[in-house]
Amino acid sequence: MTAPKSASPKHLSVLLSEAVDALVIRSDGRYIDGTFGRGGHSRLILERLSDSGRLLGVDKDPEAIAAGRELAQADSRFHIGHGSFAELERFLAESGWQTISGMLMDLGVSSPQLDDAARGFSFMREGPLDMRMNPEQSPSAAEWLNSAPEAEIADVIWRYGEERFSRRIARAVVTRRAEEPLATTREFAELIAGAVPRKEKHKHPATRTFQAVRIFINRELEDLEAGLKTAVEHLEPGGRLVVISFHSLEDRIVKRFMRDLARGPQLPRRLPVTADQAESDFHLIGKAVKAETDEVTDNVRARSAVMRVLERRSGKSEV
Incomplete structure (x- = not known):
């Protein structure tokens, strides 16, 4: 089944192909788009999945949920959940999933939210002082x-x-x-x-x-910390966590979280352990990725984007 390819013209997903390339490592996997937005990343993920693959989208914004429901009607492999990725345990329980093949988190505020003066996110547009994603x-x-x-x-x-x-x-x-x-x-x-x-x-x-x-x-940093922790707890062997951040506070949390997991347990010197016991269940995939010049030219929001990828090693069990 092929997902609809057209996303909202008002929103350009940042690092679209880079994120999906890093995320989808098996076509029959179970994936989560933790920040559905207007579905740009989700649509490309669905293009990479086979008929047995599954994708769950999550978003706080009711307008994003409306867009997600349209996609769910068009593609039975996709479902949408209203809430924060900090509530990942609830969404997994509702889906009946114990493990996931990967999760994408595209952080921050979306272009449609910024462009809609009635949402109150932007100082460039006159509107009610709201700023709530939900x-x-x-x-x-x-x-x-x-x-x-x-x-x-x-x-x-x-x-x-x-x-x-x-x-x-x-x-x-x-x-x-x-x-x-x-x-x-x-x-x-x-x-x-x-x-x-x-x-x-x-x-x-x-x-x-x-x-x-x-x-x-919007409790963005608290939700980020909770979402990161839950995601890695449910990653299957070979599964990946892909995170795109847009400012230093977010990226600092993501960088430290992934670095500490990849380092593994910090054991006292001379402790009698095997190399396998000292090895981390996780490792970093490549270096931080930033948008190319052409993408920044087309979408100024991409200028500050940083993507990081963490993978659970194959053959490792859940944490």
Whole structure:
């Protein structure tokens, strides 16, 4: 069975062929696209699978779920689950899968989310200050900013945005909301611009803060850590975990997680163990992959993308 090949024209999947080439190592395998989006990666994965292969897509965004249901109607090998890849255990139980042949995680916010002003992700578009990948969950960015303690706001902006003027921005938020609650992306972006005394060349002063609030509201880093751990627990021998990250906080977590697994147990010197006992169940596949110049030209979002691949060694059992 051949999957529909056309994805949404509004979204270009980053490192599309590179990710699917690294992921699909058996045509009859069971795979998970942990960030379905508009299905770009999933459609190509399905093209690589035989009739006995299976693919489960997962996404927080109801609009992505709607696109996934259309694909599921067109291709019986595909199913879609609404939620975070941090809930992988639930999705596996619902699917009746004990192990998987591979999992793909394309992190961050998708182009359709950024382009839709009503979602409130972008400081470049006027819209409600929302930023939720799943609008059915609370709080929105506005609800949190208009109620959280100043110290908490400053901590989030510093921790997730690495914004050196986080305290100034938090103070401006608290001062502003005492007069009138923040409601729109433009209001928040203008407030940030006024609070930042020194601007970075070629970067909007709201960039880091919008990133920080979005990551916090959607629990992106906590979900990433949980998803990575569960994925490797269920990888079959020869199975692969492929992760595409878009900023340093994500990539740092992924890099350390994969590196530590590939290193294996750090045993005391002179401990009487065999080489097989000291060897890790996992190893890294190649080096970090970045988008080629042509892809960056066609899709500026690809500029910061970094892909890393981890494989469970063949003949190794579950962790």
